[in-house]
Amino acid sequence: MVRFIPRLMAPAAVLLACGLAYGQGIDPDILKAQAGTYLVAPEDGASGCRLTLETGEAIGGYSVSGQASCIKPLPALAEAYSWNFDGNGGVILIDATRKVLARFVENEGSPMKTEDGAPLLLIAAPDGVDHLPSxxxxxxxxxxxxxxxxxxxxxxxxxxxxxxxxxxxxxxxxxxxxxxxxxxxxxxxxxxxxxxxxxxxxxxxxxxxxxxxxxxxxxxxxxxxxxxxx
CATH class of the missing domain: 2.40.128.10 (Lipocalin)
Structure with a gap:
C-alpha cells in the first residue's frame, strides 16, 4: 500500500533521537531531516495551518514559524514557540513556557499524529492545500x-x-x-x-x-x- 507520507527520520536516526532528553544536542543531520514546512490539520478534513520547523535554537528546542496561519483554524497552536523531539521518535510543539501544545507520535509508514482528543496530523502537503482529504x-x-x-x-x-x-x-x-x-x-x-x-x-x-x-x-x-x- 503506497501512501503520501511526511519526511520521517531513518530508523537509526530514530534510535538516536529516542535516547535524547529535551534540551540535549541533536545530531545536525537528524535535525535537518525533520525540519521543514508541514501542514498541521485535523484527521476529519477540517482546515489546518502550515508550520515550519526550523533548525535555529529556541527556548525548549528549535524555532517555529508560521504560527499566524493557525490563529483561526487551530488557535491553540498559534501559541507555538518551539518544537523538539519527544524522546520517543515523535515531535512536540511547545509554547514559551515550555508547555506541550501538541505531541505527534510516529507511526511506521504513516504520518505523525496526535493521540489525545480529535487527532491532528503533521504532514508534508501539496502547496495551497490547508486540509486533509476525507x-x-x-x-x-x-x-x-x-x-x-x-x-x-x-x-x-x-x-x-x-x-x-x-x-x-x-x-x-x-x-x-x-x-x-x-x-x-x-x-x-x-x-x-x-x-x-x-x-x-x-x-x-x-x-x-x-x-x-x-x-x-x-x-x-x-x-x-x-x-x-x-
Whole structure:
C-alpha cells in the first residue's frame, strides 16, 4: 500500500533521537531531516495551518514559524514557540513556557499524529492545500485516465467505511483490460495518499495534487496515471 507520507527520520536516526532528553544536542543531520514546512490539520478534513520547523535554537528546542496561519483554524497552536523531539521518535510543539501544545507520535509508514482528543496530523502537503482529504469528501465518481486525457476506467468511491478504514469501490463496465484485471474492490485514504485495492492483495497507490485530483505514486512505477473527479 503506497501512501503520501511526511519526511520521517531513518530508523537509526530514530534510535538516536529516542535516547535524547529535551534540551540535549541533536545530531545536525537528524535535525535537518525533520525540519521543514508541514501542514498541521485535523484527521476529519477540517482546515489546518502550515508550520515550519526550523533548525535555529529556541527556548525548549528549535524555532517555529508560521504560527499566524493557525490563529483561526487551530488557535491553540498559534501559541507555538518551539518544537523538539519527544524522546520517543515523535515531535512536540511547545509554547514559551515550555508547555506541550501538541505531541505527534510516529507511526511506521504513516504520518505523525496526535493521540489525545480529535487527532491532528503533521504532514508534508501539496502547496495551497490547508486540509486533509476525507472519505466523505472523496466519495463519488472519478475517471482513471492518462495525462493526455485517455480514459481507462470509471471509478465510483463509496463512503461506507468498515472497521479497518476501507470503503467499497466499483469500476465501470468498460475499463481497459490492464485495469479490469486488478479486480479493485476497496479503497483507503491516509494523509494525502489514496490506495485502491483488490481483495486478493493487488493495489494501486495515488498521491493527491494541489487541485484535489490524484496522480499515481512514483513508487508504483509504470506509465503515468491519474484519478480525476467527474
Amino acid at each position: 472519505v466523505a469528501s472523496l466519495a463519488g465518481i472519478w475517471t482513471m485516465q492518462r495525462p493526455n486525457g485517455e480514459r481507462l476506467c470509471g471509478v465510483t468511491l463509496n463512503g461506507r467505511v468498515d472497521a479497518e478504514g476501507n470503503a467499497p469501490l466499483s469500476l465501470s463496465g468498460d475499463c481497459a483490460a490492464n485495469v479490469a484485471r486488478l479486480k479493485l474492490a476497496v479503497w483507503h485514504i491516509e494523509g494525502f495518499g489514496l490506495t485502491l485495492m483488490s481483495l486478493d492483495g493487488s493495489s494501486l497507490g495515488f498521491d493527491m495534487r494541489a487541485d484535489g485530483n490524484f496522480d499515481k505514486s512514483k513508487e508504483e512505477g509504470g506509465k503515468p496515471l491519474s484519478l480525476v473527479r467527474r
